[in-house]
Amino acid sequence: MSIPQKLFSEFLGTALLLAIVIGSGIMGERLAGANEAIALVVNTLSTIGGLYILIEVFGPISGAHFNPVVSAVMAYRGLLPRASLPAYVVAQLAGAVVGAWIAHAMFDVSILQLSMKVRSGTGQWFAEVVATAGLLLVILRAPAARVAAMVAAYIGSAYFFTASTSFANPAAAVGRMFTESFAGIAPASVPGFVGAQLVGAALAVAISSVFAGAPVATEIEPKPNV
Template sequence: MTAAPQKLLAELLGTALLLAVVIGSGIMAERLSAGNVAIALLANTLATAGGLYILIEVFGPISGAHFNPAVSLVMAMRGELPKGLLVPYVAMQLLGAMLGAWLAHAMFDMTILQFSTKLRTGTGQWIAEGVATFGLLLVILRAPAGRASAMVAAYIGAAYWFTASTSFANPAAVFGRMFSDSFAGIAPVSAPAFVVAQLVGAAVAVGVHQLLQPKTVGTPVVATENAPSRTSHV
């Protein structure tokens, strides 16, 4: 069994690296795309999907690779994460997200401490975040053992393009992106509605999963240390 400090360190490092990938690739894409937003988004998508897959594979056996408060909340509700670790997990995810934004800025010689001015608001954006998070949690809950990392990465890559919000699907990602006035940023004033939409989407996913789950007698399958069946994201 992995000890709690190692789990928390894994969530801190994993979330920090995830946000460094998301924000850093957005900065690089914007600089190299000569104003072509579609090309910038494509580059941002590919880097995020690839980075997410690797991070889940690396940190999944240690902490479950949640990197996402919505995922940790659902796992705690299902008994797959000790309830006493929920608040520490979320704290490490939020801290990691902020540190990841600062790391991206440092790598690109930008001002470290900054706040986004990029407004992301409107009914379409909120519905998109609900849909993005719904899909993410449903994938996590229903992915066959050993396949969650690839399925989550593929889903997030697709959701970058089919959702109007480019699929944050993660309250920690929202928090971290507030600290970056870059391609991937979100203005603090836009953040609360995104988080509410994400939590609603996660709740709906749990309900749908239960409707799809066949009734069985016996002990439910949960993640193991060496073969986590429930992992996540962005």
């Protein structure tokens, strides 16, 4: 794949991911009324399915990062040319903003919005550290054939076990800044989330280095039947 093809893959994949996250949040709110639990379930299930499909479709083209910290870790480990990292990040950030606009257009609401939803505090920042570290560990340790399913399953789980509902992605934080909907985040809250995500990514790299050389699940020879 050429660099333009890879960058367009990251742009389009990230745009579709944010359209899924934000659009399902809007739909969940409309279906559930004031019941945020049901809205979160709708949002989570849609994200699990959409993320799995996007990784399967775009993975062979660009790696399906859709996430600046994933691209940064891949570049650090030599799996992405470091010269390509800035362009990957720009494509992901641009895609995230366009994804928010796509969601708004589908639901016939104002295209240009800015969230007022404050997401802040030690608990939410720590949750983003945990969510991002877990996501990167899954990506780094999952068998290649299972990455899409395991990443989607982890994110779906983290929607509920983290206080922040698991953004785990600076591009997602930026894109969700531009929607005044269920999935939104106020601009003032974004730096804290992004900082926590960077810490989580560094932590994942450190933990992964401890297991350097250890086989992944499909590489472990099965035990003979007794």
